[in-house]
Amino acid sequence: MGGLREMAAPFVALGPPGVAVRDRLRGMTAEDEKVLRLVGDHLGMLASRDLKARCAAGLGHDTGQWAERKRALTEESSSRWAGSVTKATHDQWALARRGQLAHIQSLEAGVRTIAHRLSLPVGEKGSKRAPGGYRTRQEWFTKTRRLHLLADRLDAARADRETGRVSVVRGGKRLLNTRHNLDAAQLTEEQWRMRWQAGRRFLQADGESGKRFGNETIRVTPEGEVSLRLPTPLAHLANAPHGRYVLAARVSFPHRGEQWRDRVTANRAVAYRIHEDTVRGRWYLTASWAIPPVQTVPLATVRARGLVGVDTNADHLAAWRLDQHGNPVGVPLRFGYVLTGTADHRDAQVRHALIRLLHWAKRHGLAIAIEDLDFSAEKTREKHGRRKQFRNLISGMPVARLRARLVSMAAELGITIVAVDPAYTSKWGAQHWQKPLTSKTRKATRHDAAAVAIGRRALGHPIRRRTAPPPHDQSDRAGHRTIQAGSGTPGREGTRPRIPGPRTRSVHAGRGANAVDQNAQHRSGHSAEHEFWQQDSLPLSL
Known part of the structure; x- marks a missing residue:
């Protein structure tokens, strides 16, 4: 038993810290689109300039430099626009720093794995806990060269992190690289240019509590009228008093519309973002606001009525209901999804599978137990070697998106989520539960048994079953x-x-x-x- 790692205790997952809803800006005129593009391009230019200044400051940045950046932007926009730009710039720089740290950790894992395998004789077999040596002398030689390559990249990444240097692209690195592969992306240069300009526009403003309708920069009335404060150089385009431009389009927010309307009526802070979908030729408005943390239910209360154990897989969710004693009840269910096609299609597949799972749990009044998965250390190319199919499998699992979606949607329905340590759930579930749960009319899969193991761990029971009494x-x-x-x-x-x-x-x-x-x-x-x-x-x- 000394080889087993220490497992974390189950815990009740916290609810989402905020809410975001989106609605289409219907009824836009050509003049409205022209004004939005001019304002977005102007503020995008200021945001690019501010991001350059923030990256140049590096780790030596302080509140004084922040205030100086904001004063420089205020002259060409407004105080509130400048505040939104500088805050977005700081968040983007911080995100780049977190990505840089994750990249360093990935390089360190690759260097450790290659160094370990190079230290072993060629052809030596590995164990379940550590990989063995490389198969051939040619592969061993190739990996020695790759070790030097990764070591050089690691040294460069560590040097950049120590000096505070980050690599950031406004508009996205993926879209930038698409410019060099237009044929593969099936885009013309003009289509790519439209996407690039739309991605680099800046049309977002933070909310302010106590101000009219919760936002002075982009204001939306309870009736759905949208107006924005124009920057100083574009004030001549205003069609309303005080340098404001009122759009002909209206919004209603069908989802959570009552919550949004209550906030703007009470002049509580609401942040807005306007963006263009160049593929569909549409404009959208996204409203977001923070919500107070919900009081979590004690774990003992969650366990009182049993729960639903859920095993996450690459193409489906395997679920099984358990009573408070850890015994499977009823039959297992499977909620499938197909992670192919566009990002919107994949996201819709995940949401559809989750809503079916949540409605089933809601009908029985049960909580949901799910693994606290994190494949950040499992996706490294060097850990699994030739097992490219397995690497693609775990890389394709929507762990982060599924977890965020599940917590948010469960909080809306009042369902509690219990997160458990994923260690050995598939292995021990198959060992102790797959065969006993298989009958002449039902064949339990390894994933069904893992769902039972996850549920028992969330209930505080050991995964191992009681042994049968003597005959x-x-x-x-x-x-x-x-x-x-x-x-x-x-x-x-x-x-x-x-x-x-x-x-x-x-x-x-x-x-x-x-x-x-x-x-x-x-x-x-x-x-x-x-x-x-x-x-x-x-x-x-x-």
């Missing part, structure tokens, strides 16, 4: 097994070692160590030793 015969009577490990027993979920001696719990006096000696049995006419004997409890861990 009826002359000396044994079927009874309740008492060897189930307690919740605090170390290593309780591991395989119990084989202990020599009697295998029943109903051994009478004198039938312990002398069970093989027929003359020592407790029978009439034999010299049995009539002394008290009790079998020791079977150890659950060594």
Whole structure:
């Protein structure tokens, strides 16, 4: 049992920190689109200039430099536009720093793995916990060159991080690289240029509590009228007092519209973002606001009625309902999704699978237990070597998006999410539950058994089942097994070692160590030793 890693305790997942809703700007005129493009391009130019200044400051940036950047932008826009631009710039720089750290950790994992495999003889087999040596001398030689390449990249990335240098592209690195592969992307230069300009526009403003309708820069009335404060150089385009431009389009926010309307009526802060979908030729308005943290339900309360264990896979969610004692109830369910096509199609597939799962849990009034997955350390190219198909499999699983979607949608329906440690759930579930749950009319899969294991861990029960009682015969009577490990027993979920001696719990006096000696049995006419004997409890861990 010493090889098993320590597992984290289950916990109730926190709800989402904010809400975002989107609606289409219907009824836009040509003049409206022209004004929005001019304002977005002008503010986008200022945002690019500000991002350059923020990246040049590096780690030496302070509040004084922040204020200086904001004053420089205020002269060409307004105080509120400048505040939104500088805040977005700072968030983008911080995001680049987090991505840089993740890249360094990935390089370090690759360097460690290659160095370990190069230190082993060629052809040496690996174990379940560590990879072996490379198969051929040619592969060994190729990996030595790759080790030097990764080491150089790692040194460069560490040097950039120490000096505060980051690589940021306004509009997105992927869209930038698409410019060099227009044929593969099936785009013309003009189509790419339209997407590039739309991605680099800046039309977003943070909300302000106490101000009219919660936002002075981009204002939306409860009736859906949208207006924005024009920057100083474009003030001549205003069609309303105080340098404002009112759009002909209206919004209603069908989803969460009542919540949004309550906020703007009470003059509570709401942030807005306007963007153009060049593929569809449409404009959208996104409203977002922070929500107070929801009081989480105690874990003991969640466990009182049982829950639904869910196993996440590359193409489906395997779910099984469990009662409060950890016993599977009913039949397993599978909620599938297809992660092909565009990003919007993949996102819709995930949302459709989650809403079916949540509605099923809502009908039974149960919480949902799911693994706290994180494949950031499992996607490295060097860890799995030639197993390219497996690397693509785990890379394609929508872990982060599914987790964020599930928490947000569950909070809306009032369903509690319990996160558990994913260690050994598939392995132990298949070992202890797949065969017992298989019948003539139902074949339990490995994923179904993993869902049961996840649910039992969330309920605080060990994954291992109780052993069957001894059969009826002359000396044994079927009874309740008492060897189930307690919740605090170390290593309780591991395989119990084989202990020599009697295998029943109903051994009478004198039938312990002398069970093989027929003359020592407790029978009439034999010299049995009539002394008290009790079998020791079977150890659950060594």
